[in-house]
Every structure is written in C-alpha cells, then in structure tokens.
Amino acid sequence: MSVGPDALINSPPLLATRSRLISMSSIKTNLLEEGADELLVPQYGGAVPKDSLAGNKMKNVGLQHPRALCFLVLWYIFSGITLFLNKYILTYQKADPHVLCGMQMLITMLCGLIQMRYPLGTYKQKLGQRRPDNFMKSMFIVGLLQLGTIMFGLVAIYFVAVSFAETVKSSAPLFTVLIAWFVLGERTGAFVFFSLIPVMLGLALCSSNELSFSMIGFICALTTNLCECVQSVVSKSLLSNKAYIYNPAELQFYPNLAAVLLQLPTWYFLVDFDKMYRQLDSNLLTAIILDGVSFHGQTITAYVLMSYVNPVTYSVANTTKRACLIWLSVLLFGNPVTLWSGIGTAVVIAGVLLYSKAREVDARRREQFSITQEKMNIIR
Numbered sequence: 001m002s003v004g005p006d007a008l009i010n011s012p013p014l015l016a017t018r019s020r021l022i023s024m025s026s027i028k029t030n031l032l033e034e035g036a037d038e039l040l041v042p043q044y045g046g047a048v049p050k051d052s053l054a055g056n057k058m059k060n061v062g063l064q065h066p067r068a069l070c071f072l073v074l075w076y077i078f079s080g081i082t083l084f085l086n087k088y089i090l091t092y093q094k095a096d097p098h099v100l101c102g103m104q105m106l107i108t109m110l111c112g113l114i115q116m117r118y119p120l121g122t123y124k125q126k127l128g129q130r131r132p133d134n135f136m137k138s139m140f141i142v143g144l145l146q147l148g149t150i151m152f153g154l155v156a157i158y159f160v161a162v163s164f165a166e167t168v169k170s171s172a173p174l175f176t177v178l179i180a181w182f183v184l185g186e187r188t189g190a191f192v193f194f195s196l197i198p199v200m201l202g203l204a205l206c207s208s209n210e211l212s213f214s215m216i217g218f219i220c221a222l223t224t225n226l227c228e229c230v231q232s233v234v235s236k237s238l239l240s241n242k243a244y245i246y247n248p249a250e251l252q253f254y255p256n257l258a259a260v261l262l263q264l265p266t267w268y269f270l271v272d273f274d275k276m277y278r279q280l281d282s283n284l285l286t287a288i289i290l291d292g293v294s295f296h297g298q299t300i301t302a303y304v305l306m307s308y309v310n311p312v313t314y315s316v317a318n319t320t321k322r323a324c325l326i327w328l329s330v331l332l333f334g335n336p337v338t339l340w341s342g343i344g345t346a347v348v349i350a351g352v353l354l355y356s357k358a359r360e361v362d363a364r365r366r367e368q369f370s371i372t373q374e375k376m377n378i379i380r
Helices: 005-009 013-033 066-092 097-117 135-159 162-169 172-182 190-208 215-239 250-270 273-279 282-306 311-333 339-368 373-379
Strands: none
Touching: 066 097, 066 135, 066 162, 066 282, 066 311, 097 135, 097 250, 097 282, 135 162, 135 215, 135 250, 162 190, 162 215, 162 311, 162 339, 172 190, 172 215, 190 339, 250 282, 282 311, 311 339
C-alpha cells in the first residue's frame, strides 16, 4: 500500500516523529559515507538527466551505464591534463601559484556561467525554483573552502613531486574519519578504523624515504585534504535540502566567483607583477587557459559521474585515478623514486581501497541494525 503526502500529515504523532528522526539520520549518514575525495565533487541528486532518476530506477546504476562510463573516462583524462599542466606551469614556466590559482578559478567561473545557460548535456535544467535565503552565504563558504583546496594543492606540487603530492592527498580518509568524529560526533566502525592503519604506515614510509620531501609541500598537501573534507561535509549538508536542487553549473560559477573576489585583494601583497609581466608570453597564456578549461572539465564530469555510481564505487575509481596519475607522473617528469617510497605509495593505495571496502561493510551493518524509511513505510 503506497503512502501519500496526506497520509503522512495525518499519521499519528509518534510515527511522524520517528519519520523525522529517520530523515535526519539519513542525512547524517550521507555526510559521512561520501568521503573526502568527493570534495570538489558532491553528489547532486536531481541534477542529471531525467531518465537517470525517474522512479529511482536508474540511480546508482554503476559503470554499466554507457553515460557513466563515458564520463568516467573524461574525468580521468581531464584530471590528468589538469595535474600535469599545473606542474608544467609551476615548475617549467616558473609561474606564481597565486596567479595560477586565480586564473584557474576565473576560467572555471566563466565556463560555469556559460553552462548555466547551455548545459551541454551535463545536466537537465530545473526551472521555477526559488533560491533559499542563505544561497549566497552558502556559496561564499563553499568558495572559501574551494580556494583553500586549489591554493594549497598548487603550492604542494610547487615544492614536491607530483607523485608524492598525490600520495599524500590519497590519505584523505584519515581526515574524513577525524572530521566525522570531532564535528559530527560519529564513531568509526572497527573495520574502517583498522583499514586506516596501512594508510598511515604507508604515508609515513613514503614521506621518510621521499627524495623531493619538503615540509612546506607536505603540510600544504595535508591542508588540501582538510579543506576537501570540510567542503565535502558543507556541500552535503547544503544539498540535503530538497526544497532547492543545485545544478553543477551553479556550483561551478558562484563558489568560484566568491573565491576570485576573496583572492584578488591578496595579489597586491603576494604577487610580483613586474615578474609576472616579464614571464607572460603566448605559451604560458595558452597553458593557463587550457589548464582552467581542463579543471572545469574535471569537476563537471565528476558531478555527472557521481549521479550514476554509489560513494564506494566513486571512492575506488578516485583511488585508481590517483594511482595512475602517480605512476604517470614518475614516467613523464622522471621523478626519482626510492624502493621504500614506491612501497609506501603502494601501501597507501592498498589501504585506501581497503578503507572503501570496510566502509561498505560498515554501512551494511548500520542498515541491518537500523529502521530505514522504507521499513517504516512497510509497517504503516
């Protein structure tokens, strides 16, 4: 027997209260299950083509869907191009990280503005929505966190090798668990906790034997993880409001607009404009434009991909992507890697994959011993 809105309104107070509590629990679970690597890429239910969500039949269909597989490949390609262009611009062109960060966000903002009018097949426009009162405040907070993520990430690869920076960023599950504990008061299951041990051991092994190790680069890479994790939690709490469905283009344009406005005043103190004018030529300008467009492609394709796959599948795909980028960077840039550093990197990646599996097991146990909304509807 289906339960409509009128039945919910007229339901007994006890059942209505239990329903609200279950809904709040579901939101909290969503915040914790996504993971830090889904930072610049939160899951947007309703922001994808109509056929993928109609009747919830196509939701989380996985990589069996051709569209999901296509955007997975595009995500990998754009991520690789962005990472290697960042390293090329910072290391070989000697560009200022602050300038690159600002230009990257500016170009992403402009691309987001274009896609708000022309989605180009990335999402289906939903018309007639009224923006919430805290819309601009929320966009400002997300923009501030995104600024920190991009800025610290660029500074990290400015001081250390790409392979090492990506290895450190792979330790994001550590920050996810810590934030879930301190901010949300959520206790981690035993399986998830023990899966973090190889991540920590591998990170320590890799750091102690990394030839390009720099404390500034190491701290910036860790700070990038922190910003990504907090941004993930903020984005999930924002998107849990079903009264307004955010589309990917909005979360490309408005947060980047806020981040650009926040960063521009700091250029006066941090940027050597004379040096920037001397360095700026057609090659550098072309590389910066391509870098910004590629970063926009990286984030927009991840938005679409996450509408088709579940959090665990995305986490595994993201870890696989990082592993490919680490070894490609070693081959392309010729970064020297010691035996123990390579073993440490492999241990970190294996630990993250184990963490994804442990998180899936932990989620199943929570579902097994909890009353879900579907079970409550059956009881009614």
